[in-house]
Amino acid sequence: MAGTRLDPIDRKILAELQADGRMTNVELAKRVGISAPPCLRRVRALEEQGYIRGYHADVDARELGFEVQVFAMVGLSSQAEFDLSAFEDRCRAWPLVRECHMLNGEVDFMLKCVAPDLSSFQSFLTGELLTASNVASVKTSLVIRNAKDDPGVPFDVLEERLSIKA
Numbered sequence: 001m002a003g004t005r006l007d008p009i010d011r012k013i014l015a016e017l018q019a020d021g022r023m024t025n026v027e028l029a030k031r032v033g034i035s036a037p038p039c040l041r042r043v044r045a046l047e048e049q050g051y052i053r054g055y056h057a058d059v060d061a062r063e064l065g066f067e068v069q070v071f072a073m074v075g076l077s078s079q080a081e082f083d084l085s086a087f088e089d090r091c092r093a094w095p096l097v098r099e100c101h102m103l104n105g106e107v108d109f110m111l112k113c114v115a116p117d118l119s120s121f122q123s124f125l126t127g128e129l130l131t132a133s134n135v136a137s138v139k140t141s142l143v144i145r146n147a148k149d150d151p152g153v154p155f156d157v158l159e160e161r162l163s164i165k166a
Contacts, residue, residue: 006051008159009034013042014051015155021055058151066114068121068142072129073107075137083134084108090132096124107139118142 029039099112115121
């Protein structure tokens with residue numbers, strides 16, 4: 001299991017930074033029970049090893065005028081690797097597409113999209129997504145409300161699994 005390569009202090013650092021990525025190194029060190037210099041070395045090592053991919057602010061899309069959130073289930077005509085990669089590249093270029101996940105099953109991709117209003121999303125849907133090469137079908141679902149949006153992973157579940165294996 002990937003999490004076993006990290007010691008408990010590394011996992012605690014990741015859990016604390018996931019909860020609050022803006023805390024100072026001194027505060028982080030205090031929370032995980034080590035001094036600041038080794039804490040900073042560990043954080044840098046976790047960044048270099050790819051455990052920490054970046055830091056960002058969690059902005060409220062609705063407060064910024066993006067009133068519409070839609071999930072689009074996309075089926076492609078061809079699932080050849082070249083065609084899958086080409087579609088992923090296209091998704092990265094579309095600003096309204098915020099997430100793109102390749103799936104197993106009836107749907108090839110699930111896209112999370114945001115737009116200022118329904119007509120903006122409709123323009124994207126009919127002018128870009130539906131006309132993209134290799135797109136065979138698109139089914140959309142408009143988000144009514146969001147009941148949960150937790151980032152990252154549940155560290156308490158990881159720690160529980162590791163304690164059982166020990």
